[in-house]
Amino acid sequence: MTTLAELWERTARKFPSNAAILSAGESLTYEDVNDRANRLARVLVERGAGPERLVGLALPRSAHMVIGVLAAAKAGAAFLPVDTTYPAERVSYIVEDAAPVLLCTTQDAGTALPGRLPAPRLALDGPQHLAALEAVPGTDLADDDRAGPLSPAHLAYVIYTSGSTGRPKGVAVTHTGLAGLAAAKVSAMRVEPDSRVLQFASPSFDAFLTELLAALTSGAALVVPPAGTLAAETLEAVLREHRISHAVLPPTAAMTVVPERLPDLRTLVVAGEACPPALVERWAPHVLLLNAYGPTEGTVCATMTGPLSPGDEVTIGRPLPGVSVHILDDELQPVPTGEIGELFIGGPALARGYLGRPATTAERFVANPFSAAGERMFRTGDLASWRSDGRILFHGRSDDQVKLRGFRIELGEVEAVLGRHPKVAQAVATLRTDHGSSPQLAAYVVPADGTAPTPAELREHMMRSLPDYMVPAVYALLGALPLSPNGKVDRAALPAPSLTPRPALRQPDTPAEKALCEIFSELFEGAEIGVESNFFELGGTSILAISFIQRAQEAGLEFSPRDVIENPTIEALAAVAAAKE
Structure with missing residues (x-):
């Protein structure tokens, strides 16, 4: 076993001149990224970072985020992603609960954070910090440069997931499963040093680690597009213009793009939610298509298929090397092949548990009766069954947890x-x-x-x-x-939610209202549209919102995804557009 820092440094020594990060028109080689990560790591150590301590990264999808992850690992610390688009209440809770030693952000991203947070901030593009970077060497850190030696047993990251008690909970993950995950992904995805891997996932979603490890342990380039939702035409444009060869996408996002328009894409991994057979029919003739499964508590991925073909029964594959899977009944006894039970996972890739929540950890991470004394297994809450060939079929949840567009809720x-x-x-x-x-x-x-x-x-x-x-x-x-x-x-x-009937829909008056009514009519064919029409009540989703925003832009109206959520009616959206003029 090895640490994230060691995995990265091994690759950087082997491919120093290869492009490591392609972002915002800038190409950074492995040597460039290693130099920047080393300098930042030294500054982080000076600011208190070290083993078993957290470094918050309040950064959007960017080169800053990737370098921040590597720098935290080199300092021996664990990284804590903090999504600046989350509501202030949620951001405050995460930072208070996790207690990072500092919060890395940028001058722009920092404006979206709550005013008072119990962690000092470090603006990575601030003049004082840039001067501090110039004053420290860019060489790899030794144990003497850190607060202590690196160990795979140390925390690597903490990611907050939805919590059943009404508060998110931090999953505390060590380095022990990262090397195995990296090797499995590089091999199965067939990533080569000339590959281009898309950085799609939000850093607050652990598929982010799959993308980083697949690219940055193989000598490939990680392509980091600007922050924002990637779907439909926006996603297709990024895949095509950056000649992406490898991508990891939730099925919902994959179904919004057309594989025939992406000649450079060689491998697609779908993960985060159930893979529908229609996706296999659509994508398998064009790319190496893999279906992956795994909870955050199992270091991103526990099982994965081989290449899928049209007509295949869609499974979640077999356990990754080093991962054990058990499908058990209510008495924690193995169920026969073909019968449905709860899926448990074991092995060194299991998370340490939930940060600061020993009772919840004890409830979900239980003793493993099928292995040596002291080993644990994680009860996923997912229902599954074994096929006779050793592949696993997924049958949904056993509790009140759902997956929506790849997010666990x-x-x-x-x-x-x-x-x-x-x-x-x-x-x-x-x-x-x-x-x-x-x-x-x-x-x-x-x-x-x-x-x-x-x-x-x-x-x-x-x-x-x-x-x-x-x-x-x-x-x-x-x-x-x-x-x-x-x-x-x-x-x-529970009945189907009925929409409040309106006796008469007011028709548009302003040019903006008229343009928006036309767009709504195109998106929601057959629906009666007026200025009181509500995007979400008509069936709108965050994915469909991307198409709406693009069509609005073509009509000269600018909206953000948050604008649509906060102002879902045509009347309100027209007022937002007027305020931006």
Whole structure:
């Protein structure tokens, strides 16, 4: 076993002149990146970074982010991604809970952070920091330069995932699984030193590690596009213009682009949510297509398929080398081939647990009765079955956790935030496909006595606490929640969210309203459109929002994804456009 810093330095010595990072029109060689990461690592050490300490990286997708990860590893510390697009309440909670020794950001990204955070900031593009970098050597750090020697048992990173109690929880991952993950991905994806790997994932999503390791342990180039959502025409343009040869995408994003238009793409890994057979039919004739599976608690990936072919039954493949998989019944006994049970994973790649949460860690990381004493296995909450050939079929969740566009969402966290609204007596969230072809998060609310919260009120309340992907798209008010015989909420009996009928839709008056009505009519064919029409109630998703934004740009109207979420009606969007003129 080895550490992230050692994996990187081994590659940098072997391919010093190869392009390592392509970003913002700049090409940085492995030698360039190593020099920058070494200098930053020395500054981080001076600021208190070291083994078992966290360095926050409040940075968008950028070369700064990649170099920050490598610098933290070289300093012996663990990196903590902090998404600056998250609501201030969530950012504050993560930083307070994780307690990093400092928070690396940039002058621009720092403006999106809450004003008061319990960690000193370091602006990576600030003049004082740039002067400090010039004053330290760019050579690799030795143990004497750090607070102590590197060890694979030390923390490598902490990533916060949705928590069922209403608060996100930090998954604390060591270096022990990184070398195995890197070797498995490079081999299966067939990454070569001349490859170009797309950096697609948000740094707050652990697929980010797959992209970094696949590129930066093989001598390949990591292509880092500007921050922002990548889907549809935007994603296709990045893949084509940067001649991307290897990409890791959630199935939802992969289905928004056309493989025939991407002659340079050689390998596509889909991960983060169930892979539909239609995706295999669409992509397998054109690329090496792999399906990967794994929770954050298992160092990104636990199982992966070989190359998929049209007509194949879609599985999640076999365990990666060094990973053990058990499919067990309620008594923790192995189920026979073909029968469904809960999927457990074991091996050295298991995370240490949840940061500062020993009870939750003990609940999910349990003793492994199938291996040596003292070893653990992680109960994923996923349902699976063995095929006779040793491949694994995925059958969904056994609890209230869902996957939406690759993001893991604990419905309990969504419900807990909904329940904090003063007009909400009870709340349930679920994933539905009633409006539009893509799954949407729906909220069912029993109002407090004498109140009637509007969808706009509830959406605004949710956006103050949750990232965009966790904010329900549609809201339904109920007199009471349906219950099963055992007294629990009967989710299967929840009605399709009905949209509030409008006696007459007001027609557009301004040029902006008229242009937006035309765009809505194109996106939601057959729907009656007026200025009160709501993007999400019509079936809009964050993926469809990208198409909307692009069409609006063609009409001379500029919007961000956040604009659409905060102002989902045509009337409100037209006002936003007017304010930007």
